[in-house]
Amino acid sequence: MAVKRSNKKNTKKRKEKYPALREKILIIGDPHCNQGREKAWDYAKRSLFKVIAKESFDKAIITGDLFDKTPTIKERVMMANFLQQLSKHRKCKEIILIKGTDSHEMTNGYYNFEDITVLTNIQAWKELALGKYVFGHYEVKGTRYINGHLSESNRKVDPQLIYVLGHIHQPVCSFKNVNYVGSLYKVSFSEIEDQKRIGIIENNKLKWKQIDSRPMYEINLIGEGGKVKGSGLKKLQSNKETDIDLKIKAITDTVSVGEIHRAINKIRKQYKVEYYKEEIKVKEIKTDIPEDLNQEELLKKYCELKKVSYAIINKELSK
Numbered sequence: 001m002a003v004k005r006s007n008k009k010n011t012k013k014r015k016e017k018y019p020a021l022r023e024k025i026l027i028i029g030d031p032h033c034n035q036g037r038e039k040a041w042d043y044a045k046r047s048l049f050k051v052i053a054k055e056s057f058d059k060a061i062i063t064g065d066l067f068d069k070t071p072t073i074k075e076r077v078m079m080a081n082f083l084q085q086l087s088k089h090r091k092c093k094e095i096i097l098i099k100g101t102d103s104h105e106m107t108n109g110y111y112n113f114e115d116i117t118v119l120t121n122i123q124a125w126k127e128l129a130l131g132k133y134v135f136g137h138y139e140v141k142g143t144r145y146i147n148g149h150l151s152e153s154n155r156k157v158d159p160q161l162i163y164v165l166g167h168i169h170q171p172v173c174s175f176k177n178v179n180y181v182g183s184l185y186k187v188s189f190s191e192i193e194d195q196k197r198i199g200i201i202e203n204n205k206l207k208w209k210q211i212d213s214r215p216m217y218e219i220n221l222i223g224e225g226g227k228v229k230g231s232g233l234k235k236l237q238s239n240k241e242t243d244i245d246l247k248i249k250a251i252t253d254t255v256s257v258g259e260i261h262r263a264i265n266k267i268r269k270q271y272k273v274e275y276y277k278e279e280i281k282v283k284e285i286k287t288d289i290p291e292d293l294n295q296e297e298l299l300k301k302y303c304e305l306k307k308v309s310y311a312i313i314n315k316e317l318s319k
Helices: 002-017 035-051 073-091 233-239 254-269 295-306 310-318
Strands: 025-028 059-062 094-098 122-125 128-130 133-137 162-166 178-180 197-202 205-210 216-224 227-231 243-253 272-283
Touching: 035 073, 035 272, 073 094, 094 133, 216 233, 216 254, 227 254, 243 254, 254 272, 295 310
Parallel strands: 025 059, 059 094, 094 122, 133 162, 162 178, 216 243, 243 272
Antiparallel strands: 025 197, 128 133, 197 205, 216 227
């Protein structure tokens, strides 16, 4: 009986230490606002507001990295408009910005509040604890990246708390009581398979809702013997989108380089591509070279490859 009484007391203490959240909270992953990715940014915003169209929130928390780099004036305006739109959404009472990586923020402090003077309900935190939830922008010990490698971070977490974090863009890297929200849109092609999401805390429970991303495709081309083969084209063509982000990887021999470039140009002309990456690897055609690199043997090898008479060529050279 003594053990049971002790457990009840401990449970009571935990409840007092981490009071239940009565507020409804919207959680948005790293926005990475970038004027070079404005279409992808707008695509994600439209999906976000469509998903939450009928919901009201007491707070909205953004988990850091407002910008993709030190922001331009246009990017600051884009972010200020987004925050204002968020503030007006069914009268969201408060917006909380979690500080991200320095290179993705303002240079003079956490945030430049001149950008958001239209808002009176905004706060900035390096880390924030609300009830049993901790909001921050960092990676922790035990995180396994999508390439299978373990994070080198030694930062430990409290097993009694639930962490809702920015910084890691792939939600699939979440584990146990650690939740990486993910980025708002597909920031790079390493995120091509990601399903982006937002979090909602309601009645002290965390749930996730999917949001859509601008279509992103990877095409693989192989150039060999003057001909080009490809994979990924059927998937792209079957979905009928015209506005996409595109990565093309090609491996080709020296004979097929021209055909590879013609194939790439043909693909790109069919679509409106905002974000494009290209990787072309040229393979040299291997030939057997004699170990004794004397002039006579090299000439014989040349004549063999070109299918001409060595005797005739040698006779002409001797003249």
